[in-house]
Amino acid sequence: MDQKLTLLTTESRNDRTLQIDTADTKDILKMMNEEDQKIALAVGQVLPDVEVAVTFAYESIKKGGRLIYIGAGTSGRLGVLDAVECPPTFSTNPEVVQGIMAGGEKAFIKAVEGAEDKEELGEQDLKNIHLTANDTVIGIAASGRTPYVIGALNYARNIGAKAVALSCNENSPISKVADHRIEVVVGPEVLTGSTRLRAATAHKMILNMISTTTMIHLGKVYENLMVDVHVSNHKLKERAIHIICKITGASYDKAKETLEAANNEVKTAIVMLKTEKNYEAAAALLKQANGYVRKAIELEIE
Structure with missing residues (x-):
């Protein structure tokens, strides 16, 4: 050696x-x-x-x-x-x-x-x-x-x-x-x-x-939750729904419906529910906030 x-x-x-x-x-x-x-x-x-x-x-x-x-x-x-x-x-x-x-x-x-x-x-x-x-x-x-x-x-x-x-x-x-x-x-x-x-x-x-x-x-996490998880299978979709429920307080059915309306984009679905905006408006807020969920929600409050 x-x-x-x-x-x-x-x-x-x-x-x-x-x-x-x-x-x-x-x-x-x-x-x-x-x-x-x-x-x-x-x-x-x-x-x-x-x-x-x-x-x-x-x-x-x-x-x-x-x-x-x-x-x-x-x-x-x-x-x-x-x-x-x-x-x-x-x-x-x-x-x-x-x-x-x-x-x-x-x-x-x-x-x-x-x-x-x-x-x-x-x-x-x-x-x-x-x-x-x-x-x-x-x-x-x-x-x-x-x-x-x-x-x-x-x-x-x-x-x-x-x-x-x-x-x-x-x-x-x-x-x-x-x-x-x-x-x-x-x-x-x-x-x-x-x-x-x-x-x-x-x-x-x-x-x-x-x-x-x-x-x-980079804004991939809100609190300690994976808000940018990629919804690519049933398990990850269920995880995404539960993440949305925990952050927004929405029911399972409402979270699932909103996630699907948001093209399975978890961050967008959260902003939609938190700000009561449609997909396009929520996506615009996220873009303005450089993808940070917390900041996107604050922008609407301001």
């Missing part, structure tokens, strides 16, 4: 799990649970750094840019998982938040050997989506040393896009080529070097924070 790799926190041995191979099921689960409880505390230490990433992402999307996650292996899959949930949850265009992983889509379910070892492949994948200076790129690598991610961040920064490095080691190589770093040090893994465990959990939490907070700032 690369000597430098063995010095990384993510590759060090965890003294608290040295006997895990001889433990019974209950004790193994207890060890894992105790280690997992420390992850949220580690994430809490880097919230100021996560805040900067949210600002980058928000500003990019507001000016027509995109939020791009890029990584290899588990790190790449985490980016894809977070990205693909944005369209149904927040009605975003699939292009707005994207996840790219070394080896392409086929690597999501089966590892593509060597795909992460070349910097030029990370650069090429960003060129393939026509990255611009308006975009924000978040490079994800638990070790912080993946060549594919280094190449991607270097390219992003060189063309003027915001480049953020997300890793689990201090002073990582990917941090050195980024505009901003998030280094969430969760400590040694339960199984030495198995960063799909604690490191991946920490990164999943942070990616959830970045995308969700960005969408809140």
Whole structure:
């Protein structure tokens, strides 16, 4: 093994799990649970750094840019998982938040050997989506040393896009080529070097924070409800109806009727009921309010 790799926190041995191979099921689960409880505390230490990433992402999307996650292996899959949930949850265009992983889509379910070892492949994948200076790129690598991610961040920064490095080691190589770093040090893994465990959990939490907070700032949430949910199936339609009921106090039938009159646009239906306007007038208020439900309602009150 690369000597430098063995010095990384993510590759060090965890003294608290040295006997895990001889433990019974209950004790193994207890060890894992105790280690997992420390992850949220580690994430809490880097919230100021996560805040900067949210600002980058928000500003990019507001000016027509995109939020791009890029990584290899588990790190790449985490980016894809977070990205693909944005369209149904927040009605975003699939292009707005994207996840790219070394080896392409086929690597999501089966590892593509060597795909992460070349910097030029990370650069090429960003060129393939026509990255611009308006975009924000978040490079994800638990070790912080993946060549594919280094190449991607270097390219992003060189063309003027915001480049953020997300890793689990201090002073990582990917941090050195980024505009901003998030280094969430969760400590040694339960199984030495198995960063799909604690490191991946920490990164999943942070990616959830970045995308969700960005969408809140973009007006996709009213109170703590998903008012821009994409009504694409029965379950989501039922969720949308109940959201409308909770916000407006309307009956189930009235909320359903209004949602359908609003072309299944939850935000428009809410404004229609709150302001007693028809679809066209409510849509105009929302447009004037740049899509913010609360502001659209206030405009009518004013």
